[in-house]
Amino acid sequence: MTASPSEPRARREPYDLAVVGAGSAGLAGAVTAAELGLAVALLDTSAQTGGQFYRHPAPALGAVRPEALHHDWSAYSDLRGRLAASDVTHLAGHHVWSTVREDDGTWTVHAVTGADGTSERPALIRARALLLATGAYERQLPFPGWTLPGVVGAGGAQAMLKSGLVLPGRRIVVAGSGPLLLAVASSLAAAGAQVPAVVEAAGYLRYARSPRALLANPAKAAEALLHGTALLRHRVPVRLRSAVTEVHGTDRVEAVTVSRLDADWRPVPGTARRIACDALAVGHGLVPQIELATTLGCATRRLPDGTLGLALDDLQETSEPGLWAAGETGGVGGAGLARTEGELAARAVAARLLGRRAGDGRIAELRRRRDRMRAFADVMSAAHAPGPGWQDWLSDDTDVCRCEEVGAGRIREAVAELGARDARTVKLLTRAGMGWCQGRMCGTAVACLAARGGTAEPPAERRPFAVPVRLSTLASLDEGAADPSPGAP
Amino acid sequence: MPTRNTSDVIVVGAGVVGAACAHYAARAGLSVTVVDRGPVAGGTTGAGEGNLLVSDKEPGPELELALIATALWRELSDRLPPQVEYEAKGGLVVASDEPGMRALRAFAARQEKAGVTTQEVPEDRLHDLEPHLAPTLAGGFLYPQDAQVMPAHAAAQLLRAGAERIRLRLGEEVTGLLTGAAGEIRGVRTAAGEIHAPYVVNAAGTWGGALADLAGVHLPVLPRRGFVLVTEPLPRVVRHKVYAADYVADVASGSAALQTSAVVEGTPAGPVLIGASRERVGFDRTPSTEVLRRLAAGATALFPVLGTVRAIRSYLGFRPYLPDHLPAIGPDPRVPGLLHACGHEGAGIGLAPVTGRIVAACLTGDEPPLDIHPFRPERFADTGN
Numbered sequence: 001m002t003a004s005p006s007e008p009r010a011r012r013e014p015y016d017l018a019v020v021g022a023g024s025a026g027l028a029g030a031v032t033a034a035e036l037g038l039a040v041a042l043l044d045t046s047a048q049t050g051g052q053f054y055r056h057p058a059p060a061l062g063a064v065r066p067e068a069l070h071h072d073w074s075a076y077s078d079l080r081g082r083l084a085a086s087d088v089t090h091l092a093g094h095h096v097w098s099t100v101r102e103d104d105g106t107w108t109v110h111a112v113t114g115a116d117g118t119s120e121r122p123a124l125i126r127a128r129a130l131l132l133a134t135g136a137y138e139r140q141l142p143f144p145g146w147t148l149p150g151v152v153g154a155g156g157a158q159a160m161l162k163s164g165l166v167l168p169g170r171r172i173v174v175a176g177s178g179p180l181l182l183a184v185a186s187s188l189a190a191a192g193a194q195v196p197a198v199v200e201a202a203g204y205l206r207y208a209r210s211p212r213a214l215l216a217n218p219a220k221a222a223e224a225l226l227h228g229t230a231l232l233r234h235r236v237p238v239r240l241r242s243a244v245t246e247v248h249g250t251d252r253v254e255a256v257t258v259s260r261l262d263a264d265w266r267p268v269p270g271t272a273r274r275i276a277c278d279a280l281a282v283g284h285g286l287v288p289q290i291e292l293a294t295t296l297g298c299a300t301r302r303l304p305d306g307t308l309g310l311a312l313d314d315l316q317e318t319s320e321p322g323l324w325a326a327g328e329t330g331g332v333g334g335a336g337l338a339r340t341e342g343e344l345a346a347r348a349v350a351a352r353l354l355g356r357r358a359g360d361g362r363i364a365e366l367r368r369r370r371d372r373m374r375a376f377a378d379v380m381s382a383a384h385a386p387g388p389g390w391q392d393w394l395s396d397d398t399d400v401c402r403c404e405e406v407g408a409g410r411i412r413e414a415v416a417e418l419g420a421r422d423a424r425t426v427k428l429l430t431r432a433g434m435g436w437c438q439g440r441m442c443g444t445a446v447a448c449l450a451a452r453g454g455t456a457e458p459p460a461e462r463r464p465f466a467v468p469v470r471l472s473t474l475a476s477l478d479e480g481a482a483d484p485s486p487g488a489p
Numbered sequence: 490m491p492t493r494n495t496s497d498v499i500v501v502g503a504g505v506v507g508a509a510c511a512h513y514a515a516r517a518g519l520s521v522t523v524v525d526r527g528p529v530a531g532g533t534t535g536a537g538e539g540n541l542l543v544s545d546k547e548p549g550p551e552l553e554l555a556l557i558a559t560a561l562w563r564e565l566s567d568r569l570p571p572q573v574e575y576e577a578k579g580g581l582v583v584a585s586d587e588p589g590m591r592a593l594r595a596f597a598a599r600q601e602k603a604g605v606t607t608q609e610v611p612e613d614r615l616h617d618l619e620p621h622l623a624p625t626l627a628g629g630f631l632y633p634q635d636a637q638v639m640p641a642h643a644a645a646q647l648l649r650a651g652a653e654r655i656r657l658r659l660g661e662e663v664t665g666l667l668t669g670a671a672g673e674i675r676g677v678r679t680a681a682g683e684i685h686a687p688y689v690v691n692a693a694g695t696w697g698g699a700l701a702d703l704a705g706v707h708l709p710v711l712p713r714r715g716f717v718l719v720t721e722p723l724p725r726v727v728r729h730k731v732y733a734a735d736y737v738a739d740v741a742s743g744s745a746a747l748q749t750s751a752v753v754e755g756t757p758a759g760p761v762l763i764g765a766s767r768e769r770v771g772f773d774r775t776p777s778t779e780v781l782r783r784l785a786a787g788a789t790a791l792f793p794v795l796g797t798v799r800a801i802r803s804y805l806g807f808r809p810y811l812p813d814h815l816p817a818i819g820p821d822p823r824v825p826g827l828l829h830a831c832g833h834e835g836a837g838i839g840l841a842p843v844t845g846r847i848v849a850a851c852l853t854g855d856e857p858p859l860d861i862h863p864f865r866p867e868r869f870a871d872t873g874n
Contacts (some may be wrong), residue, residue, distance in 0.1 A: 095749075100778050110778065281724060295776055418645040419503060419529030421659055428535050428641035431758060438722065464776035464803045468721060471763075472796035474785035477778065 015041045015089070017349055018109050018127035020096050020292065023051020024335040026078040026133030027326025028342030029349075034086040036350040041125050042083075043094040043111060049083065050076060051135055052155065053335045054462055055162040075339060094123055095467045099130060099292050105322065110471055122473045128144070129322050129349045132217035132310075133342060136286035139307065139430050141386060142400050142408070142445050143178075143393040145256075146282070154184045154283030167193050169279025170401075174257050175244040177384040178285035182231065182238075192345025198231070198238045199258050202384045210475035225228030235364075245272070245393045246282060253280055265387030269472050285384050286332045287444070293329065295462040296320055304382035306444070306456060314367065315343055315348035315358055324349055340370050345463035391448060400449070401442040403435020411449045423447045438463065439481055496520040496656065496686040499677055501700055502831070503527075504534035504725070505640055505693030505838050508647040509845030510830050514653035517849045520676030522684055523655060524677065526662035529648065530641035533694050533837065536806025537638040538717060538754070538762050540730065541839040544580040544632035545737050547596075548603035550863035551815055554843050557858050559634050561747055561842035563697045566638075567645045573638050574757050579730040581610070581618055582736075583626050583791065589734050590627045596737065597630050608635055621726050621794045635730055637754065640838045647795075647841075658684070666704050666827075674826025684851050688849055694865045695809040697831030698819070700866045708824045709869050710832050712807035714773065716766045722759025730754040731791060736765065740835065743812065745769035749780065751787030753795075761795065763788040765835075770805060788789050793868045816840065817866035818847050819857075828852070829866040 001049065004353045015038075019030045022044035030042040036251025042049075054076040083090065094111040102108055109125040138155040152160075152168045154176055160166050172187040175308060222330035231238065245267050246257040260271035280439045286310045294300060295465045298463040299311040299319035309331035322346040327338030344366040394400070405408070414420040421448045423439070426432055432446050433439030439446065447456040496515055502509045503525035511521040517717055525531065541562050566575035584590040594678040598605040604787040608631040615622050615629055646660065658679070660861040667675040667683060676685035691708075699710035745768065752764040766780045781803060787798045811817060811832035821827045828851060830844050850857040 098776070098778060108778075288769060305655060414645075417649065418642075419648065419657055419659055420645075421528035421531075423640065425528040425531060425535065428530055429645060432757075434760075436801065460772060464778075464781060465800055468799035468801045469790050470799050471718075471720070471785040472798060474718075474782055474800060475789050475796070477782040 012321070014106050014126035014128055015039045016039070016127065016345070016353055017129045017131060018107060019041065019131045019133060020044075020099070020109065020124050020328070021051065021133035021135055022046070022049040022090070022092075022462050023135050023327065023338065024053055024076070025135075025329075025338035025342035026051070026131070028339040029084060029131045029133060029326055029346040030374055031079060031082040031086050032343045032346035033350055035082070036346065037355075038350055038353065040086075040088045041091055041127065042088050043091045043096055043109065043125065045093065049080060049090070053338075055159050066095055072083050072335065075335070079339070083409070091123070091125070096292065097465050097467045097469050099296065101296065102126075107322065110477070112467070120470050120473055121489050122477060124477075128353060129284050129324065131342075131349065132290075132323065132325045132329055132346050133327050133338070134289045134292060134329055136288050136332050137440060138283045139285050139287045139444050140282070140441055141284050141390050141393075142292045142398055142442070143243075143247070143251070144395055144398050147399055147402055148247050148253055149251065150249065150253030150279045151247060152279065152281050154180055154281040155286070157279075157281035158184045158187055161187055161191055165191075167191060167255070168281060169277070170194060171196060171277045172242065172279040173199065173258075173275055173277045173282055174281045175198050175256070175258075175385065176283040176285075177201040178283065178478070179380060179384075180283060180286070182228070182283055185236055186230040186234075189236055190230060195234065195236045196277055197258065198236055199242045199244055200238060200240050201243045201261055201386070201390075202475055213389060217257065243267070243390070243393070244282065247280060248415065253278055256280055261387070262389065263387065264369070264389035266389030266392050267348045284386060284444075285381075286328060288329050290325075290329050291463045291466050293318055293320075293323065293325060294377050295464060296323065296467075297462075299410065301331075305385040306377050315363075316345035317348065331374065331377055333379065337370065337373040337377060338364055340373065344370060386448075387408065388448075400445050401430075401432035401435065401439075403437055403441070404431040404433075406430045406432040411446060415450055415452060420450060427449045494683065495685045496522040497686060498522075499524060499684055499686040500690045500692050500693035500696075501677065502532075502694055503529045503644065503648070503657065504532050504692065505530070505647070505660060505841040506693050506694065506830050506833060506844055507516045507690070508644040509841035510690050510692055510848045511655050511845075512618060512647040512651050513842070513849035514852055515654035517853045518624055519654070519852060521651065521851075522654045522686065524658045524661055524663055524679060524684065525862070526660065528659055529657070531643040532696070533806045533808060534640050534644050536715075536717070536804050537640045537835075537838050538764060539638045539643065539838050540836075541636040541638060542836070543605050544582055544630075544729075545732075545740050546600075547741065550597050551840075552600070552603055552605070553859050554840050555836070557846075558840050558843040561637070561846065562636060562638070562839075564804035565647075566843060569643075569650060572642045573646050574642065575636065575638050576757065577633075578754075579729050580630070580632040581629050581731045582734055583615065583622065583629035583691060583731065584734045585625070586627050593630050593734050596696065606722060607631070608633065617761045619728060619790050622731070623785075623791055623793055631729075631818045637730065638838060643838060643841070647708070651735075663700065663703065668824075674824060688826050688828060688852055690830055692830045694831055694837065695807045697829065698810060701829070704824050704827050706821060706827070706867075707870060708817055708829065708832070708866055709812060711769060711810045712772055713810040714766070714770055714805060714807055715764065716777070716784060716803055716833065718763040718781060718788070718800050718803045718806045720761045720763070722803050723761060723798060724759075725755055725757070725862060726794060727753055727755040727761055727792065732765075733787065733791065739765070739767055741814065742767075743814070744810040747780065749787060750781040751784075751791050753788050753791055760801075760807070761788075761798070767808075769810070774805065776803065776805070776818065806841060809813075809837070810834050812869065816844065816864055818864040819827050819861045819866060819868045820851055823867055823870075
């Protein structure tokens with residue numbers, strides 16, 4: 001599967017399809033396209049495939065059963081086997097920073113390799129079609145104390161566990177909103193941590209408003225049940241309609257305050273309770289990672305939880321012809337949906353490139369399955385949409401932007417007194433979101449504060465750099481950077 | 490103080506030029522309503538580097554504006570809060586070879602006669618000013634009058650300093666002008682209703698041509714796109730605004746094709762800003778890898794030390810370009826009550842205060858600080874469509 005550096009590359013350029021992201025959606029897309037006869041390049045930042053969901057220890061760690069931490073591992077091992085058997089060019093360790101449509105209609109994917117060390121090199125891949133399967137990142141909402149050491153992202157805690165088999169603490173409160181919390185708490189408890197509480201801001205009652213979507217998705221129901229039993233077995237209490245509204249500690253987390261929330265997520269006075277712990281894993285759902293596409297001007301859709309996903313047609317194509325997307329980029333829905341969409345997109349690409357109609361029975365089946373799981377994803381997304389009252393957790397000196405250390409008070413001042421009305425002008429006037437993470441961490445919070453209680457406009461920013469790039473790398477883009485070095489993990 | 494729907498003057502545009510017009514009108518005792526379809530600094534102001542330059546200007550009307558503006562900015566820096574980040578850092582123009590140096594010398598001599606302070610920097614003294622400059626340059630000229638501000642704060646604080654005399658109506662797009670029986674201005678119409686005033690100032694920047702259209706007059710403002718490349722925060726490695734000599738030629742050119750010249754400067758917050766590109770491609774917001782490559786190549790040629798520094802973002806804006814590179818400032822004789830203050834191309838931040846002073850003088854019947862005939866808005870009437 002992995003091309004050796006000595007392999008002649010000219011015959012493969014341009015590829016028929018370049019796939020960005022080797023998680024569930026990208027893997028399914030790449031192997032399907034290759035099995036249909038397309039020349040495929042699969043790029044990913046990691047050394048290993050699997051993305052966030054199937055993140056697993058590097059072989060050097062010698063984990064005997066990485067699948068023990070994973071749900072539905074067999075689906076992944078099937079894809080991994082098919083990738084090994086295919087002639088997909090797997091470009092591991094490639095950080096894609098830009099995708100460009102050339103005048104002849106083909107795509108150029110700009111990446112850098114070795115970006116973590118000192119040997120950064122540009123790589124340039126050309127392809128006739130592009131599939132973005134770049135997944136999602138965790139949404140954070142700030143609250144007093146969230147910058148203390150010992151506070152980690154819920155998804156981050158799980159990633160640490162899956163890839164390094166390490167725990168962020170011994171007594172870990174899991175908080176925020178979204179189905180990921182139950183999975184994280186189960187994993188942490190199974191790995192030996194004490195979990196004194198799972199604190200979920202939503203009520204889960206909203207799921208009950210859409211019983212049809214639930215009934216049509218037995219796999220999702222089974223998954224929740226599985227986590228439920230694991231939590232029961234480890235005696236982990238789940239507090240609904242509650243939030244961690246403050247973290248206590250001097251050098252690191254010592255305790256958290258948990259408050260009951262009203263329907264708008266405002267803390268109910270008199271309900272605050274302190275829970276001792278040495279770590280807090282917190283997250284408020286996932287945000288589709290779509291900046292490569294929005295930079296190209298792709299249309300987006302507002303998801304029920306207030307985030308933005310890509311607007312896709314029935315066969316996973318974006319508003320830009322020749323650019324497809326699959327998985328969380330169209331709205332967070334989990335690994336099963338991602339695999340379905342990845343395969344569907346690959347079949348649509350193959351039909352387009354080979355000049356066939358995309359209407360066979362398999363496509364119809366995939367579309368039905370996709371629609372059913374998407375409907376469930378939208379229900380889930382609506383159930384965990386943050387209520388406007390979360391802003392009441394903030395005091396004026398709570399840092400909202402950690403990179404630039406911008407407090408909520410300064411953002412409120414920019415909105416109330418300096419004429420900021422959106423995340424962009426707040427950024428210009430306060431530097432919130434201008435730092436290293438470029439607002440990926442604070443973007444949601446800033447957009448909410450800028451909206452003054454109205455509906456926050458999630459920023460669909462055009463970001464020419466999906467990852468930071470050295471100026472020397474940029475400057476040498478015209479000097480034959482067309483030879484990507486395939487990474488052999 | 491303006492009432493909800495009536496004031497002495499309406500300024501359309503809450504960028505830095507509109508803010509300066511409102512600021513000086515308020516200081517002259519007038520009540521002002523500022524209308525913008527977006528936020529403060531939402532257009533070209535928010536995409537600018539904040540240059541207050543005399544160094545890039547040939548002797549002529551624009552340089553006269555810039556010299557007055559330089560003094561006004563110094564005065565404003567005492568009056569406005571420190572967030573404006575006024576910094577009299579000076580500009581350094583460098584030449585790569587001896588012919589380039591001769592051209593710089595001749596240009597500087599002409600500027601000196603027009604009142605600009607210049608200082609020749611021989612090759613062996615360049616590194617006293619900028620220790621990290623490439624070793625191969627032939628020399629340069631220092632312009633101590635060049636300065637920098639943080640543009641979004643400049644606009645916001647100019648408006649805020651107007652206190653209760655300035656009313657902001659943000660997120661309201663002007664959809665029409667109200668006129669009386671003789672065609673004279675009576676106010677503007679927005680999606681939210683009518684606002685009344687006997688004067689309207691067109692400070693809509695790159696969109697100033699569209700506002701002129703609403704008034705039934707021709708003003709050919711065109712967008713000239715520019716990118717700025719931003720690095721990760723650094724300790725101070727670039728002290729002045731440093732640019733290559735060909736920048737001046739690019740600024741003065743009217744070509745539609747892509748031009749880039751290296752312009753490098755540090756900021757108080759740490760990131761280094763890298764410009765400058767110019768191209769006329771309409772309002773196209775698609776990032777261009779070729780522009781970014783050229784900007785990076787230009788910057789690393791001047792400062793090789795920047796090679797290992799990472800670019801973390803870039804942004805683009807649309808300079809409001811008029812065919813003769815001069816802004817339109819002052820009353821429009823075709824529509825009584827309409828004034829223009831737009832078309833400053835890449836110099837809007839720098840020229841904002843003098844523009845505001847001129848507009849305020851026109852509104853109150855005072856003498857403007859210089860002859861404004863070269864900026865008369867009707868000068869394109871015959872050439873237009």
